[in-house]
Amino acid sequence: MPVPSVALPPRPLLRDDVYARIRDAIVDGTLAPQEQLRDTELATWLGVSRTPVREALLELARAGLVRAVPGRSTVVAPLEDRQVRDAQAVVAAMHALVVREAVPRLDAEDLQRMRAANDAFAAAQRAGDTDAALRADEAFHRIAVEVSGNAAAAAVIAQYEPVLHRAERLRFASHEGAASVARHRALIDLCAAGDAEGAARVAEQTWQSLAAPAPIEGPDA
Template sequence: MPTPLPQGIHKRSLLREDVYHSIRDAIVNGTLAPGERLKDPELEAWLGVSRTPIREALLRLERAGLIIATPGRATTVAPLDPGSTVNAQQVVAAMHELATRLAVPALGAPDLAALTAANTRFSAALDDDDVDAALAADDDFHSVFIGRCGNAMIPEVLDSALPVLRRVERQRFSLHSARHSVTAHAEIIRLAGMGDADAAALASRENWLSLGSGTDG
């Protein structure tokens, strides 16, 4: 199993959440590929923690649909599954629709400026074929609405559903069709600036659902 370098990057005091995020991100970014066998000793050497937080993280990843654990046999990275992707996409789209609808009435000029700046960075990252920067800018864009929505459960649900979709996003953001989201984001900003919460929410929902049609979120 190839593991990211350097090894032992985490200390004993590492929070369980950090162990989960480290393994999750390695799966999402393709370092741990679909079908890759996850071995406890190698994960322990990489993360520098004991087996207990690793097993807890693997249980969470199994519930999130990112790994397959067969009792008494191997634990492997789950393949890209169209059904699981669609399920996650529907949940993510619904959560962003709700977040946008709740957030728009609370948005101020600094928020709209942050949305515009994030979309500008997103566009530039796509032009540079920088998938990591595009994903970060896209997250910054949508996090404005998440941060202003006032519903703490929305980010919790997204944290569970988004990782499955993120693997598909990485593929889409390497394609020219991802330019579609720059325009979609601009329309969301325009509607939010007008105070039209319902229209902005629907535009956000369609932006995420477009992932399955060859574009992206």
């Protein structure tokens, strides 16, 4: 049968859905560091077969979110200084790259979306709503990623940024979260002025400002 000429509406692949659900559960702490991950239990929880769960766990291992432990199958990886620093260096460089490429393409609507996301971020900070702050921060930075059109950089960011989101929960509960609001404003101003290099430097500094936390041990450590 020939491939139909009319494209169907895009739909996330099942394995991508499974990956996102497990990833988010690790990032938000539902699945704690050192917690054992059994594919049968995860499959039952998500209502899927074991195959997409195993595929998701392999991807999560590559991202540093889970770890294979001899005799214990797979566990949620602890949040360690070296892991955060490595992901931080890569993600900061990729965000600098996409901002540099996005600045000449940003229009008034894009800048307004950035301001709105930063306002939402500031409001979440004032309310002490860490989940909302993380969502707003992600929405803010995603604009430049989308506008740049750099699919390779977007893929690298998507792989390693979840590691930093775990650490960001600690940052956004501290004074560093308030400092991020000011950095966002500076980034918007530089983008509006067409200063690609200045905006790229601020973008990189924003991600480099994330201090690596002390290792988090799970209940079975």
